[in-house]
Amino acid sequence: MQSPIEVGVLGATGMVGQHFIRFLARHARFKIAWVGASDRSAGKKYRDATAWRLDGAMPASVADLAVEECKPGNAPKLVFSAMDASVATEIERAFAQAGHTVVSNSRNHRMEADVPLLVPEVNAEHLASLAIQKANRGWSGQIVTNPNCSTIVLTLALAALKPFGIRNTVVTTMQAISGAGYPGVPSMDITANVVPYIGNEEEKMESETQKILGEFAQGAFQPHPMGVSAHCNRVPVVDGHTEAVSVDLSAAPSEADLIAAIDGFRGLPQLRNLPSAPPRPLIYMTDRDRPQPRRDVERENGMAVFVGRLRKCPVLGYKFLCLGHNTIRGAAGAAVLNAELMESEGLLG
Numbered sequence: 001m002q003s004p005i006e007v008g009v010l011g012a013t014g015m016v017g018q019h020f021i022r023f024l025a026r027h028a029r030f031k032i033a034w035v036g037a038s039d040r041s042a043g044k045k046y047r048d049a050t051a052w053r054l055d056g057a058m059p060a061s062v063a064d065l066a067v068e069e070c071k072p073g074n075a076p077k078l079v080f081s082a083m084d085a086s087v088a089t090e091i092e093r094a095f096a097q098a099g100h101t102v103v104s105n106s107r108n109h110r111m112e113a114d115v116p117l118l119v120p121e122v123n124a125e126h127l128a129s130l131a132i133q134k135a136n137r138g139w140s141g142q143i144v145t146n147p148n149c150s151t152i153v154l155t156l157a158l159a160a161l162k163p164f165g166i167r168n169t170v171v172t173t174m175q176a177i178s179g180a181g182y183p184g185v186p187s188m189d190i191t192a193n194v195v196p197y198i199g200n201e202e203e204k205m206e207s208e209t210q211k212i213l214g215e216f217a218q219g220a221f222q223p224h225p226m227g228v229s230a231h232c233n234r235v236p237v238v239d240g241h242t243e244a245v246s247v248d249l250s251a252a253p254s255e256a257d258l259i260a261a262i263d264g265f266r267g268l269p270q271l272r273n274l275p276s277a278p279p280r281p282l283i284y285m286t287d288r289d290r291p292q293p294r295r296d297v298e299r300e301n302g303m304a305v306f307v308g309r310l311r312k313c314p315v316l317g318y319k320f321l322c323l324g325h326n327t328i329r330g331a332a333g334a335a336v337l338n339a340e341l342m343e344s345e346g347l348l349g
């Protein structure tokens with residue numbers, strides 16, 4: 001049996017940090033050995049520094065760890081980052097410079113020209129950009145990012161349709177409250193209501209989708225040449241982003257062709273049987289009123305995307321619904337799967 005790989009979590013006390021702690025505490029290969037946060041928390045035990053807000057108890061294996069400041073030095077070589085975006089740029093760079101692999105959930109480096117924005121089933125080959133990153137920056141470490149929570153759900157579904165030539169897509173999201181962190185959207189705004197604005201979310205979905213579905217060729221990312229239009233809404237759902245998608249394809253597949261492509265979609269994580277990989281990353285649901293966040297989002301450990309209601313769209317060709325767990329597949333689970341892929345590629349040193 002292989003010995004565990006020690007990992008650290010930057011921003012371990014925050015909402016996404018807690019999701020990392022919960023996800024990693026039961027991980028087969030990674031072992032939490034270090035937790036970092038701001039100087040407000042440093043020096044305290046994790047249990048005292050953290051207002052634990054997830055279902056279930058704080059993992060006992062982490063509760064007594066001493067929180068450290070987010071400075072490279074004592075942390076393990078592999079760190080997951082869930083830091084506040086206002087500080088993530090400089091701190092993540094400092095860790096990479098000091099030789100750490102930073103697998104980040106923050107938005108700060110996602111769109112940089114030498115940073116992979118990774119969805120392991122979709123664009124594992126983008127890891128080749130790490131060689132350019134090393135040459136450009138002179139770091140002995142590296143930074144890899146995962147996309148925004150709503151983008152991951154969309155790109156997984158679109159990846160299955162890419163062989164049919166995606167020209168344009170229009171997506172309307174119904175995004176869970178947990179995506180806004182804690183305390184999130186005021187209850188007076190979200191109770192029995194829809195809030196049709198999430199700051200910068202539409203721009204992120206549009207640009208990140210093109211980068212992820214694009215190629216890394218001749219040392220540069222080539223965005224996928226497709227139009228993406230996103231409408232993002234916050235709805236009174238606790239967990240699970242639901243997305244209504246219309247697509248314009250250059251080929252003329254039948255509905256059966258598309259459903260077969262969705263159901264048959266697999267990536268490197270499945271081929272390599274990575275610990276957090278769902279056996280099927282996309283699951284097509286045939287009931288006409290599914291997927292639904294309350295009924296479906298926790299299935300497959302929150303790591304699969306559920307697709308349903310594929311039908312003709314009189315404007316763009318086809319339309320369908322997809323659903324994914326925003327804090328698991330859209331955040332902590334996504335980053336952990338990125339690290340698992342990197343380990344399987346021999347990229348963790």
Ligand code: NAP
Nearest residue numbers: 011012013014015016037038041082083084085106179181
């Ligand atoms: P959060 O609850 O406010 O947590 C922020 C974390 O950053 C805390 O651990 C905090 O430590 C730490 N921090 C703050 N200032 C710091 C500093 N100067 N040095 C080091 N650490 C510092 O935020 P969140 O909702 O978890 O979001 C974290 C990141 O994930 C953000 O970049 C966000 O955009 C991204 N994200 C969030 C979600 C979501 O669902 N919430 C989804 C996707 C991505 P203290 O406890 O000591 O203050």
